[in-house]
Amino acid sequence: MRDVAIIGIGQTPVGEHWEKSLRHLAHDAIMAAMRDASIEAAEALYVGNMLSGALNGQEHLGALIADFVGLRGIEAMKVEAACGSGAAAVRVGAMAIASGMHELVLVCGIEKMSDAIGNLTTGALATAADQEYEVSQGISFVGLNALLMRRYMHEYDVAKEAFAGFTVNAHRNGAHNPNAMFRSPVSEAAYARAGMIADPINLLDSSPVCDGAACLVLAPADRYRSRAKALILASAVAIDSLAIHDRRDPLVLDAAVISSQKAYAEARLTPANIQFFEAHDAFSIMSALSLEAAGFAPRGAGVRLAQDGEIAIGGHIPLSTMGGLKARGHPVGATGVYQIVEAVQQLTGQAGQNQVAGATIGMAQNIGGSGATVVTHILGAV
């Protein structure tokens, strides 16, 4: 099995791109990554996307985008694992390189959510949850996360205000990321005042609906060592039941536990070796649960890391260093690729004011649904 290197990264700013269609957005990220890698062709494109069928009336993104960027004839397909689609596509790209089937692979995460009318988006996002046993009962995706947050507050006797630190951290980091959707800091007072969406989740607990595309160029590490920007030290996927009521314990993200452990074993590392963590902070509660499942905090103590400032850039485990889903934005099928692009920025010293000093090992964890699919990548500096 060949080691996999990342030799190029590209991303569009995250936001509402009314002036660009889905294919144009993907084009911009892919062209940026190909320029970054100094390549003019690739053999395959794996597209991470969740909602194009529902929101853009367009499936078949693999061929659509590969053709649009001038790569007619190559291999292409779409990979979907709800909000974990981006990292799942990276996983497929890594297998294509590791297997020896390809030498240059593009992985593009893309989501275009702005153009949808009315509450199409809420319904489309709910297809990540169990249609027959959850959604048919009328619950939305934010509603499911609200149940988890309420349960966390109850079981561990945590006040809602305790979660403010995640939002404050994300917005502080996003302020220095030119590609972030939200670039203004948020105070704890603003968090306390934010309008409620699904009690106890308020507006500032929630990542935004937005558009964005990010792209990686993957290649075999042995052949491309001189051009490598980072190495994929581990790539691991694990699943749990979609329905929260079917879980062993709703407050333990078993898929994140298993996915993290697989990744640590593959990279021969422990949580102590991880210098920053790009978490899937779609909602604040997911940050707390992820930190616990990945081994950075004991059960019920994830939220304390945010209260104690341990998740800041200079802290024990810097979290969502470029703004995370909350402030950079969460174009769902693109998010997992953004996380890895940002990890590469950290590992190459290109994270600007958000730079984690001396970062050589980072972890990115992309979650589909409310924890049903978890994709963990550990990235290393060259």
Place this chain on the structure above:
Amino acid sequence: MRDVAIIGIGQTPVGEHWEKSLRHLAHDAIMAAMRDASIEAAEALYVGNMLSGALNGQEHLGALIADFVGLRGIEAMKVEAACGSGAAAVRVGAMAIASGMHELVLVCGIEKMSDAIGNLTTGALATAADQEYEVSQGISFVGLNALLMRRYMHEYDVAKEAFAGFTVNAHRNGAHNPNAMFRSPVSEAAYARAGMIADPINLLDSSPVCDGAACLVLAPADRYRSRAKALILASAVAIDSLAIHDRRDPLVLDAAVISSQKAYAEARLTPANIQFFEAHDAFSIMSALSLEAAGFAPRGAGVRLAQDGEIAIGGHIPLSTMGGLKARGHPVGATGVYQIVEAVQQLTGQAGQNQVAGATIGMAQNIGGSGATVVTHILGAV
């Protein structure tokens, strides 16, 4: 790169399964394949599906199905390439084994189209075509194929009746396949009488809307040689523009040409070595174009193979040996897996009255859209 073996196959009958939900249908195919392979666990599940978001309100099938068949904790995701989704998922499964990342992999193709209301299905199928440049102009997917068929008839001076042989052949083969949706033979006279859908495509040129699931168990050939039922000799994907008007030549399926040539090169074979061809006969015109693109007939001569009886079981290049998309049925995201399951039936001498005598090498070609994604697999007997 490790060679990949198929050690188990499973399929449900194709039809209208009103009594089973999507997850139950997938379950039945997966359990059958696991029993066939004598395994009780697997490390990964790749699901080929196109329409679950649109027709079943359910994305995230990887986790949903893996959990439902009792495999919580494994890797799982969905792969989509329009009607080529099934074979694209097989391609990903093959990479997972070839790379050494997994030892036992399930690939399940699943589509549940019956439950959709009204003309949701026609709209959903059109997401395989170019939304911005084709579908927005009001054309349906069958309409696009009708344009191709009309052009073929015009350019090569072929009468509509010349296509009857494809339908007659498919139904003759489907009659002996217990899993086929249509098990009654169809005459040329019936073809001539069939109601028009989109001139010149009539009802008997068209594959049906239906439900079905099929599954393969993949494993490394070296380690599982004694249990191997067939070997994947080649696996190749190529893309073309979604929009037909963007193609170099609308009557040449360039992606099928490239995908076939990649596959022949990988397997070190030529069309002369292929003993049967599971073609993507979603519409009769696709059979003709596929036979030409894959090298079995010169340009404009594909339809003659059907007229001359060369595509029958005892003919020069037996086509759609278990009924094909036309008679076995075309549950879109499942079709590519059905084709390979049926190829394994041929290669293991289990094709019953449809057995191609002494078959040791067969080819399956799954097409997404009207030729924009083409996935070719060449399978060999052990």
